[in-house]
Amino acid sequence: MVERRKPIWIKEAIEKVMEYKLRGEDELVSIHECDERYLSEPLIADHDVPPFNRSPYDGFALRARDTENASRETPLLFEVIDEIGAGQVSLKQVGHQQAVRIMTGAQIPDGADCVIMLELVREISEAGNKYIEVKRRLQDGDNISFQGEDTQKGSPLIDKGERVNPGIKALLATFGYSQVKVAKKPTVGIIATGSELLRPEDELEPGKIRDSNGYMIESQVLRTGAVYKKYENCADDLESLYEAMKTALQECDILITTGGVSVGDFDYLPEIYKRMGAKLLFNKIAMRPGSVTSCAEINGRLLFGLSGNPSACYVGFELFVKPYLRYWMQSDRPYTRYITGELKMDFPKPNPFSRFVRGKISYEDGKVYAEPVGLDKSGVVTSIAWADSLIVLPGGTRGYRAGDEVDLILLEDQQGSGVPWQERKFSKS
Amino acid sequence: MVERRKPIWIKEAIEKVMEYKLRGEDELVSIHECDERYLSEPLIADHDVPPFNRSPYDGFALRARDTENASRETPLLFEVIDEIGAGQVSLKQVGHQQAVRIMTGAQIPDGADCVIMLELVREISEAGNKYIEVKRRLQDGDNISFQGEDTQKGSPLIDKGERVNPGIKALLATFGYSQVKVAKKPTVGIIATGSELLRPEDELEPGKIRDSNGYMIESQVLRTGAVYKKYENCADDLESLYEAMKTALQECDILITTGGVSVGDFDYLPEIYKRMGAKLLFNKIAMRPGSVTSCAEINGRLLFGLSGNPSACYVGFELFVKPYLRYWMQSDRPYTRYITGELKMDFPKPNPFSRFVRGKISYEDGKVYAEPVGLDKSGVVTSIAWADSLIVLPGGTRGYRAGDEVDLILLEDQQGSGVPWQERKFSKS
The missing domain is CATH 2.170.190.11 (Molybdopterin biosynthesis moea protein, domain 3.)
Structure with a gap:
């Protein structure tokens, strides 16, 4: 049976996910181990800087x-x-x-x-x-860096939720944080589903392909700062997928499945959500690729059902899973950051829904440009490797032309954004 | 005695470092462990994509x-x-x-x-x-994705030297790389020097400060993709510093010292370079901060002497050490990437040498802007934490004004550049 699904807007889907946002626990790590971790408490100056009146010169x-x-x-x-x-x-x-x-x-x-x-x-x-x-007259205070002139003892210098970079690590060392309180990394369960899936170590067989989405998600999880637990690929079999998901839910903080969310006869996710007693948040989004992304909640835990199509899977993670994980790790800028830029080439194909095209940003004379990478064909994964952004082409009746202003979602950015990307009121063409 | 040093241009200093560039060894890692590693061989398609004629739809x-x-x-x-x-x-x-x-x-x-x-x-x-x-007529080939139409078996898809991101990991999985040949991480020795240095776990003492540069460099090394070996801080004592450096040189691929490169009486680096028989490449660069950055070579290994000033130390690493390490790990775009943007505020203080100001980039309506973060006072480390770029203000007789076009060196970028930043022929004002 072909199931009818009601698409919701991207913004709405993000909001539904974030209704269930949680802050995770924290843990103490050695300062040597704190790189790229999210601070779970503000960094406070434990002394004045400079700590005494000092000479800036010999x-x-x-x-x-x-x-x-x-x-x-x-x-x-x-x-x-x-x-x-x-x-x-x-x-x-x-x-x-x-x-x-x-x-x-x-x-x-x-x-x-x-x-x-x-x-x-x-x-x-x-x-x-x-x-x-x-040979010259000096003034009282000449060439002296005064105690506390840069920072006073007790000042909060860095907020919780910031990710440790070299400059923050230097501050931690300066202010005596030999142990650093950071957000504990959430564990993301990953199950790739589909009877067609082989593992990278397997020889190809007729009709089958190797799982790539599961590995791609591993990498996306790590880039976000979380850790993953990858389970064996799961064939399109209701019972075994149900059991695998039940186990994973007990062992992980959130669970991602990839594949099995299309509208074909062999898609068991809706059935499994039901059997688990999970509350479906959405199972269709007005976007391409990734329209069949789904999310369900059970006992406060989220199950993301990402598409089996690599591009759709990639986009689904960046838009919906990443902010949830970043917030979990104390970030107040959990959303993917976006900027605007000029489209470098025509993209004539119109689309009723917003389209996320894998893009590469270039800068010329202080201006931001972006162009699609690869052919953007469903199933072509090469372009994901080259993309540093998603070019957003809002849905409408016309295509886009070189020179059009478009939103660009930054994929490698670590700064994040306090507000999620959302459809523009008026689409350009 | 005050030693006279001849400053060289930044470009020249980078060239002198890169004269000694080396490619490191490689190693095999599990695909699960390959994230952010540099490929040491091209990624080749081991089969056609699609591997057979397939249906893109149900x-x-x-x-x-x-x-x-x-x-x-x-x-x-x-x-x-x-x-x-x-x-x-x-x-x-x-x-x-x-x-x-x-x-x-x-x-x-x-x-x-x-x-x-x-x-x-x-x-x-x-x-x-x-x-x-x-109810409709179909054509031969309608809705079929043909074998090999995306990628043909044997095609090189990703060059060696690229750093594994989620898209590349997906390709590795697709094409059967359950083991991935990656660049072995070079080991960077770090010695912070200075009798004033305490460790983060130490209580402050009169006249002393905690080492922050050593930790900052740890983080910069990791961000580059290399690993570090941090040695005990070393007091300003010729013999013990000499011994520490000799040991480190045997255990590491390159060595970074921080501090001890100023022109004061207690700076032993020049003496140690001499005693080791190391060839001095430079010990003064026409730039601020970081003018007293030094580099020496012995038996093909480099010793970087970064300034004890945190900002100078930071800049020295990004400009001179990072490209050396990236090249070591097979990258053909080892240099820090730079773009141009518009200065958002006046920076009236002229400087005879090029100045690297810690900056933050913002994007508005498709244009790139940058503004200095923090006070940019020597010794203030807070601003390094907030910087995502170095605003380059070329040396000259006048200061800079809001609206001036400036070069921006991107600090968080992983793409790199095939060419190093260099002074513009004509400085703006």
């Missing part, structure tokens, strides 16, 4: 008032009473016409209130004593 | 010539002689006015030469036999 620390009469014509002599490297602290008190040799980053010694750069003085040694000649 | 396979007289007024009856799901092959031969029910992706049965979509026929059951009513 030079000599002295008292500004002693330089009042210094000039090119009347250089003044200062006795160098100590020499301190980075990490050292002088125990001397800088007095009248005295100076302490100081390295970049070192703490300003007591008594001193300014620093003169190394390049601006002449150094003189006389009878075992060292002196410098100062 | 429908009925039949012979086009039998539909010659079919029309809305005179529908023709076809006997359904078999029913095949995906992965199955029909053993029947489709004859005159016969049809085989076929699922999306299934192989076209012998005898049939076209497919009619499920939605376009009426199904009739009569005395245990099934029939369909066909």
